[in-house]
Amino acid sequence: MRGQVHGVGYRLGCQQKAQELGLSGWVANQPDGSVLVEAEGSPQQLGELHLWCERGPGPAQVTSVTTTRIPATGTDWFEIRR
Numbered sequence: 001m002r003g004q005v006h007g008v009g010y011r012l013g014c015q016q017k018a019q020e021l022g023l024s025g026w027v028a029n030q031p032d033g034s035v036l037v038e039a040e041g042s043p044q045q046l047g048e049l050h051l052w053c054e055r056g057p058g059p060a061q062v063t064s065v066t067t068t069r070i071p072a073t074g075t076d077w078f079e080i081r082r
Helices: 010-021 043-055
Strands: 002-004 024-029 035-040 061-064 078-081
Touching: 010 024, 010 035, 010 043, 010 078, 035 043, 043 061
Parallel strands: 024 078
Antiparallel strands: 002 061, 024 035
């Protein structure tokens, strides 16, 4: 995710939404100012998380979301990484 996504509760909100949806994976701030999310779940669950990521929490201003398919890791939790 790109835009105003640091310092607005984006990672915490993403973690809460992912856990609500039953997804596993992680979310982390990146040095370039973006946020990276890796999530595993059903296509419907991932689609709902993608929609949330496009909006983010109230104070966020998301300008772009890029989606890439990667192999599943089999984790069973969703965490915030530093």
